Amino acid sequence: MTATLTANECMICRTGNAEEAFFCTTCMAPMSLTHESVVQGREPCIVSVIGDSNVGKTVYLGYLLDMLSRRAGDYESVPKGPFSINLQQTVMTHLATRMFPDKTPNEVDQWHWAYSQVSHQRDPDRWYDLVMPDMAGEAIATELDVPESYVVIRGLLERSAGVMLLIDAAQAAMGNVQADFFAFKLMSYIDQLAGLRSGDKVSTPIAVVLCKSDCCPQAFDHPITFVQTNLNRLWNLSENRFENVAFFAASVIGSIGYGSDADDNVITVPLHSAPRGILEPFEWLLTAI
Numbered sequence: 001m002t003a004t005l006t007a008n009e010c011m012i013c014r015t016g017n018a019e020e021a022f023f024c025t026t027c028m029a030p031m032s033l034t035h036e037s038v039v040q041g042r043e044p045c046i047v048s049v050i051g052d053s054n055v056g057k058t059v060y061l062g063y064l065l066d067m068l069s070r071r072a073g074d075y076e077s078v079p080k081g082p083f084s085i086n087l088q089q090t091v092m093t094h095l096a097t098r099m100f101p102d103k104t105p106n107e108v109d110q111w112h113w114a115y116s117q118v119s120h121q122r123d124p125d126r127w128y129d130l131v132m133p134d135m136a137g138e139a140i141a142t143e144l145d146v147p148e149s150y151v152v153i154r155g156l157l158e159r160s161a162g163v164m165l166l167i168d169a170a171q172a173a174m175g176n177v178q179a180d181f182f183a184f185k186l187m188s189y190i191d192q193l194a195g196l197r198s199g200d201k202v203s204t205p206i207a208v209v210l211c212k213s214d215c216c217p218q219a220f221d222h223p224i225t226f227v228q229t230n231l232n233r234l235w236n237l238s239e240n241r242f243e244n245v246a247f248f249a250a251s252v253i254g255s256i257g258y259g260s261d262a263d264d265n266v267i268t269v270p271l272h273s274a275p276r277g278i279l280e281p282f283e284w285l286l287t288a289i
């Protein structure tokens with residue numbers, strides 16, 4: 001791929017910025033992404049990780065990035081700049097001290113963005129340059145309800161080579177329709193962005209990840225049946241409008257305990273990590289993009 005970005009052009013919304021700008025003035029994406037991309041001489045693939053607030057995006061993405069940098073599954077991952085390490089460091093530091101990371105702030109300039117070069121041992125000369133931001137679920141919800149309130153989310157989804165749509169499987173399994181409706185809305189948003197005629201289907205590969213499946217093992221046994229049963233609106237839209245959707249169950253935590261914070265609020269405590277199904281959606285997406 002040839003570099004089409006100029007030195008001070010935002011990677012996400014293409015606004016020209018001042019040379020010294022840290023963040024894009026229009027969408028607030030970090031300009032360090034552009035600077036790294038210009039050094040590489042090619043544009044990266046953007047993989048967007050989306051989903052409602054509290055579904056487990058930060059924990060999943062941080063854990064995935066850490067597994068890649070520990071050569072899990074024979075992957076090799078090289079971060080492009082120290083800013084790319086912040087997300088995995090935050091997540092792993094929290095889990096090591098039996099805490100969950102904080103909710104991602106709605107302010108775009110506080111999101112962690114990971115920009116990494118990834119390859120696999122079976123084809124060591126093929127490198128994927130990936131940009132994966134950790135977005136806030138509430139910001140995504142606001143963009144769905146008031147389009148263009150978060151220019152960065154729209155820009156990211158327009159430019160994404162692949163999407164990971166995360167869903168709280170534990171919530172869906174309990175019959176809470178919020179999980180289905182949120183995913184349904186997100187898919188409809190992506191469909192609308194693609195702007196295709198009704199007969200054409202969206203070709204962007206979408207990995208639907210059923211997070212917290214440790215709480216509902218049936219999702220691991222038969223993810224498709226789980227989606228057809230508990231997330232039927234999402235299933236139908238995927239079939240009707242999307243060419244390339246796959247379903248995966250995942251969980252990071254083996255068991256959860258309960259404790260209290262300084263104000264006596266009940267909090268969940270990750271007792272130990274037992275990653276399951278973390279790499280599979282990523283592997284599928286890499287082969288699909």
Ligand SMILES: Nc1nc2c(ncn2[C@@H]2O[C@H](COP(=O)(O)OP(=O)(O)OP(=O)(O)O)[C@@H](O)[C@H]2O)c(=O)[nH]1
Pocket residue numbers: 051052053054055056057058059060100101102103104105135136137138211212213214215250251252253256268
């Ligand atoms: N059982 C279980 N719970 C999990 C797992 N991962 C995350 N959680 C729970 O889900 C909560 C939210 O996880 P986050 O990764 O912060 O969620 P998020 O999608 O980033 O949320 P926002 O930042 O608000 O968008 C955590 O505080 C945990 O209580 C998991 O693998 N298993």
Ligand SMILES: [Mg+2]
Pocket residue numbers: 057058059102103104134135136137
């Ligand atoms: Mg988060």
Ligand SMILES: [Zn+2]
Pocket residue numbers: 010011012013014015024025026027028029
């Ligand atoms: Zn921008």
